[in-house]
Amino acid sequence: MSISGRIGLGQARGGDTDVVLGEDWTGAESTVHDDLSMGRAQRGVVSLNRSPLARKIITFNLMAMVMMVAGVLYLNPFRDSLVYQRESAIVNEAGLIADVFEARMPKEAPVNLAAGDGIDLADTLAGIKLPEGTQLYLFDTRGNLLISSDSAPTASRGTVEGLEPNKRTTLITDLLNRGWDWLTGLMRPTQSANQSFDIEKMLGALVPKVEPGKTQISTSRDPAGSTIFSVATGLYQNDRMVGLLAITSAAGEIDELVRVEREQVLQMFVVAIIVSIGLSLVLASTIANPLADLAAAAEIGSDRGARKMSPARVRIPDLTARPDELGRLSAALRGMVAALYDRIDANEQFAADVAHEIKNPLASLRSAVASLHMVKRDDQRTKLLDVIDHDVRRLDRLVSDISNASRLDSELVKEEEQSFDLMKMVGSVGKHLGEQAAEKGIDFIIDLPRDPIVISGLEGRLAQVFVNLIGNAISFCEDGDAVRIWARRRDNRVLVVVEDTGPGIPDEALTKVFKRFYSQRPVGQFGDHSGLGLAISKQIVEAHGGVIWAENIRPTDADITSEPLGARFVVGLPL
The missing domain is CATH 3.30.565.10 (Histidine kinase-like ATPase, C-terminal domain)
Structure with a gap:
């Protein structure tokens, strides 16, 4: 360990002081340089175009939040939950409707759905109340369509009080979706605007997959990107499958719920961004601005030393009341600058003292040499030579001691x-x-x-x-x-x-x-x-x-x- 840590640095921290943060601190007029004050006034609370550190603080805070929200939207846990619930509901709904048809079938007489024997499909279908947008289809065991809710209108289901759809605005989500659709539209071939979605064709591929005692479900999208759930199940008489029933959900009903949920997340995200930017600006002002003041003070000193502009001393801002690393840095810089000025003053005083001490023996030497040319007696010449010898030895000793003293500081710093x-x-x-x-x-x-x-x-x-x-x-x-x-x-x-x-x-x-x-x-x-x-x-x-x-x-x-x-x-x- 070097001994340099003990040399020249006094205690720069004051006694009892109040804690200040960022721009709450204002230095005394005698301790703040005019250039530093002007720079602080121009900078304001925080200037992003002049503070790379402030930009980094805000950018890193936003990156973490964007990654978190992007992960939530990408993983879509609420959509998966809603899809599962809707699939379960439509499967149960298909089972209940199938029970209605099976209850209308005779127990002993044969049933032929294609011929209309044993049950009136249109009359039974007319008595079923389907949710808005839901469609029902009946097929025979060979997969031929017998009747649908389009050809035989069903009774509309009334709105239940307390379950009315909540029409909330989804401005942010719609804006993002339009942007995403525009980007994806540049990479895929354009589709015809009047292209229709054939539900019967979709069900025609789903119905043959139904086996006795099992139910099939599929999820597809129409040309507009709306999600449609389809369920196909069998109709049974005395455990014999006599037909197939398929229902489809309203297009986009689950997408609307997902948009609402996403909108809530994005609204919270927007609020969190605003709060994060505000807090980042406050944090940047408490870190970047004091550091900028310290750097500006050091740069003023550097420029002044290079151009010798002003004899005034450089003043490091006093942030020692801050209970953090910036307070420690300010104290260290103030102590270092004070030690440097003390060293400069000591060197100047030392140089003046050296000049004064050397002048005395030199004056004595000059006088003795001048007298040596004029005296004639040998005893006087001997006495003057003794004086010259004494002064020369005095100068030699003085120069040696001065050399040792001038090297002492650097040697104390270097030695271990x-x-x-x-x-x-x-x-x-x-x-x-x-x-x-x-x-x-x-x-x-x-x-x-x-x-x-x-x-x-x-x-x-x-x-x-x-x-x-x-x-x-x-x-x-x-x-x-x-x-x-x-x-x-x-x-x-x-x-x-x-x-x-x-x-x-x-x-x-x-x-x-x-x-x-x-x-x-x-x-x-x-x-x-x-x-x-x-x-x-x-x-x-x-x-x-x-x-x-x-x-x-x-x-x-x-x-x-x-x-x-x-x-x-x-x-x-x-x-």
């Missing part, structure tokens, strides 16, 4: 964290620098826990921090002083402390020691330090999610004006 024993690393650094302290007559004390304390981070960079802190402590101490390094574990953090008995830190410098190029050194050490060590240490510690501070060691906490007994630097790192 690893787990290591912090106490072992601090102990190794202390052991190495303890020899330097011993050469100056400084007591060097290491008080570290024996148990390992494992943390995750960049071991080499943290080692650089403690080298800086311990080296600074040694540099401020004289013969007889002491430097102490100790560590303690506190809950989920570990504290590593570097103390010395040197002169301490001036109170006004406690808040400045971690600034770049700030150096509070004795006169004899002028120019030996660039003032970047503590600034680099602070940057490394904070990149690890830790803290570092400096304080003076006083004889008593009650008297803060007492002379300090030394300085203390504390590094706190998370476990």
